[in-house]
Amino acid sequence: MRLIVFSDYALRMLMYAGGCNRLFTIEEVATAYGVSRTHMMKVANVLTRTGYLKAVRGRSGGLVLAKPLGKINLRELVEATEPDFALVECFGCNNRCPITRSCKLQSALAEALDAFTSALSRYTLADLALAPAEVRRLNRH
Amino acid sequence: MRLIVFSDYALRMLMYAGGCNRLFTIEEVATAYGVSRTHMMKVANVLTRTGYLKAVRGRSGGLVLAKPLGKINLRELVEATEPDFALVECFGCNNRCPITRSCKLQSALAEALDAFTSALSRYTLADLALAPAEVRRLNRH
Numbered sequence: 001m002r003l004i005v006f007s008d009y010a011l012r013m014l015m016y017a018g019g020c021n022r023l024f025t026i027e028e029v030a031t032a033y034g035v036s037r038t039h040m041m042k043v044a045n046v047l048t049r050t051g052y053l054k055a056v057r058g059r060s061g062g063l064v065l066a067k068p069l070g071k072i073n074l075r076e077l078v079e080a081t082e083p084d085f086a087l088v089e090c091f092g093c094n095n096r097c098p099i100t101r102s103c104k105l106q107s108a109l110a111e112a113l114d115a116f117t118s119a120l121s122r123y124t125l126a127d128l129a130l131a132p133a134e135v136r137r138l139n140r141h
Numbered sequence: 142m143r144l145i146v147f148s149d150y151a152l153r154m155l156m157y158a159g160g161c162n163r164l165f166t167i168e169e170v171a172t173a174y175g176v177s178r179t180h181m182m183k184v185a186n187v188l189t190r191t192g193y194l195k196a197v198r199g200r201s202g203g204l205v206l207a208k209p210l211g212k213i214n215l216r217e218l219v220e221a222t223e224p225d226f227a228l229v230e231c232f233g234c235n236n237r238c239p240i241t242r243s244c245k246l247q248s249a250l251a252e253a254l255d256a257f258t259s260a261l262s263r264y265t266l267a268d269l270a271l272a273p274a275e276v277r278r279l280n281r282h
Contacts, residue, residue: 001142001143001144001223001225001226001228002142002225002226002227002228002229003142003228003229005230007229008229008230011229011246012238012240015240015244015246032239033238033239033240034237034239074249082142084142084143085142085143086143087142087143087144088143088144088148088149088152089146089149096175097153097174098173098174098175098279098282099153099156099174099271099275099279102271102272102275103156104268104269105152105156105269108215108260108261108264108268108269109261111260112256112257112258112260112261113257114260115253115256115257115259115260116253116254116256116257117253118256119249119252119253119255119256120249120250120253123249127245127249128245128246128249130240130243131243134240134243138239138240141239
């Protein structure tokens, strides 16, 4: 059971943004984490489109958080970046499992998933953002 | 976030086994669920190797649960069938994320994962097994 890499990178980008008291670029985040610039560009596009980041245009432009740290909830963020939480076939939209109506596994898995997302909902980016000193350390390497 | 199809099928096979008061074949489970026989054969091999099912050889042979229903815990089963729970890079064995030492996301995700698996641990196959009438219904189609 994994989150997709896209969610991992989105979380890292926002944690970076949260420790960065200035505009930042996709390039610098990709370099800081040692990950693909192309991947990070896709992540930045989605985070901008979904209202987590704001893009400032122009020569000295860049990205900045679009909301206060405390308003970026971990559960909502992961729900925005994961394509689904279809743990098993009947949680998705192409369900053909013939025991769906009487199945007791569904509610057990739904309960576990709810416990997972409830735990996430107790965190915001205020708890997770990198310290400004950590952002500076990443930029030195 | 998904479980792998292998886990889904392993759960279904054991739920079937739990409602079946006799030896059963891979063929009949695959037909009952309308899924690939090849997939179900792999599932049966792993479930036999890991002590969930017992294979009885011979002409009138087949498979049967190797443990009492109440001894098959949902958490242990999912842990046996999932390759990992590497939600993000640093949960896996190829971690190269440079913020690992100071990262606060790890513990938030670990807490959520723990809530997930703890919820699963409250169920055994005794709660999830198909009713014998449901197994008979599946076999009629």
